[in-house]
Amino acid sequence: QKEVEQNSGPLSVPEGAIASLNCTYSDRGSQSFFWYRQYSGKSPELIMSIYSNGDKEDGRFTAQLNKASQYVSLLIRDSQPSDSATYLCAVPYGNKLVFGAGTILRVKS
């Protein structure tokens, strides 16, 4: 069974700071990685996909993938209180996604 590990947090950052969320995975052969954001009481929303080593930027979000070290991270620049949510990392396994338990992010104004 593939495993995806995340620090549960909560990670607290002040407004305007960079939030760094990390995820490690067990299967060295994984090729795709996804980050989801889940607000309290709502369903998860896909915010980033990354398929190759290096960085992928989308607005204030940057996903970083290091396949050799088997980790993927999500950086949120200029964090806003509206970024406060649980962030889930997911890795495909056959026809399924294996999700991490999620990291709670709290951005304090």
Place this chain on the structure above:
Amino acid sequence: SQTIHQWPATLVQPVGSPLSLECTVEGTSNPNLYWYRQAAGRGLQLLFYSVGIGQISSEVPQNLSASRPQDRQFILSSKKLLLSDSGFYLCAWSEGGALPQYFGPGTRLLVL
């Protein structure tokens, strides 16, 4: 564009009663479909998935079942609900196994 619907949004049911939750997807064909449950403050638990009509894979043996009577319709059922069935039920779709999943709005179920 694709849209995924779930209903009802909330449901309160007595222990021992039956359950039927429905999920439909618009704007795509032959999607992979998934049912998840999320207990309060917990992670996502995959219950069932389907790669085609009539094809159901069960991840967790329990008193729930799933069916896919049409290409874009996925139903989660139970004959007799347990207290432990309470939770947030999420339906999701994807275009393939290695591709991202997109979630519906969810159904919040409370079994009393």
